Amino acid sequence: MDFTTFEAAHFLAILPEIVLIAVAALVMFMDVVQKGESRRMMGYVTAIGLMAAMFIGIGFSLPMGDPKLLFGGTIRHDMLGFVFRMMFLVAGAITALITMDVKGLGKRGDFYAVLIAAVIGMNFMAIASDLIMLYLAIETTSISAYALTGFLLNSDRSAESGLKYFLFGAVTSTVMLFGFSLLYGFTGHTNLYGIAEALGAGNVPFVTLIGIAVMILVGIGFKISAFPFHFWTPDVYEGAPTPITAFVSTASKTAGFIVLIRVFIIALSTNSGVAGWLPLMMAIAAVTTTIGNLVALAQTNIKRLLAYSSIAHAGYTLMAFVAFESQPEQSVSAATFYLMTYIATNLLAFAIIIVFARAAGSDEIKDYAGMSRRSPYLAHMMLVAFLSLAGIPPLAGFLGKFFIFKVVVDAGLYWLAIVGAINALVALYYYLIVMKVVYVDPAPEGASKISITRPYQIAMVALTISVIVLGTAATPWYNWAIAGASSLF
């Protein structure tokens, strides 16, 4: 490792993140100078800035040729990281759009700036290949997310969920960090590839390694809200401002999965003879999916319902990793594609919830009665989102689940595929119950039409199209996922 030579190419690789810092500074500046109604424009500026960073990334930072370790080995410039970064940028842009008309948030420049900081942290989580960089990136994301969750200082629920998120997150990430410190101590490396090499030599006892793997799994399990670290999820999702719920449940969870890929598949991989975590992961995947879906059946609040459904989705994604030993590339690409579909679908669902809550002032499922009469478009988009979450063809969620189950079956884990299939049926039930309330139940007397403002129209139409495109014309996107997965090995 040579720390003294930074070439221009190194900075070109992180150009989107450099652009994001400039956008954050611009938004902070606008926060000072803008007055009145035009303050809302900061949302557009954030969204456009994030999309601009994405196109600049595609133009200048697209990884060419073999993956390279840059900045003294702290980041790895490969296709997988690139795909995930693009996903975070899109998720951030959509989050900025669906924040614009939320009371108490839409005109706060500092909110958008912290949101951008969280996206920067996630981008570095996607490319970090060094324990130090990884920890720094994880905490950049987490600390921003704690602040965003507790952003509505006058709302008891927001502040309470922020504190809960903070306490749970800080404890689990500290346990993970203890695992990192032991990993460094036993191997003498902080670089993930150095660690893999040192572990491959086989000087570290198996029991110690499993202990370290469990400690790291505590931190990552919290980020992806896998059982048994899912207890914070419903509370935080319900109490947080809804755009932040959307952001945490999609982008932050996806970021957890890329860390899982980097740490477990590279550093603690089978090549170094330590795949002892696979049975553990198998059990966690099965239990997470089942718990998420079963508890979701009993929910009366739509945000809590989606919280438990997101726990179940984390379980499905974990199932792909379980098949990692026999077919590494397919399992990573299936997980990546599933996360793409999940981000688009879940953001759409939360955008609809925000629009409805603005009109009706409620997140209770029973208040959704007759929504199809109050706003047919909103109801149709909700149908698309919920059927995609349930995994009905031809929508995105179906293909995502299809690839996951295919990998699981190919690996010979039939029981896991059956658990997944039964869970998909249970999930279909509670999604359809909500759709029944929306379409069949009569609207309350004197319920007004629901108006959808411009930023929400843009966000929801874009998301609806992408949910349908991901489900029907999936080839280019799935090829991205495959290119990413093959660049990892």
Place this chain on the structure above:
Amino acid sequence: MIPLEWYLILSSVLFCVGLYGVLARRNAIAIMMCLELMMTSITINLVAFWRYGNVANLSGQVFAVIVFAVAAAEATVGLALAISIYRNRDTVVANDLNLLKW
């Protein structure tokens, strides 16, 4: 020189005391103090591993510096959240924060 094991025992004990405190205490401020204990144990770990390993490779030291910088940032946000709750509700005891329950 003191053997490496002693440092590791010290850091493990500190870590376990911190973890016990986090799980047993009900006051958010006390939980944060226990978190700091856990962070300290990690710093001891890292510096000890660096000193007894390859001294020429500074990554252990860099890691330790980053860890306490992050710990400070984390404590700042946590205390800010605790203060905002205290202003509204006059309590930071976890049992009283029960608006959100499953």
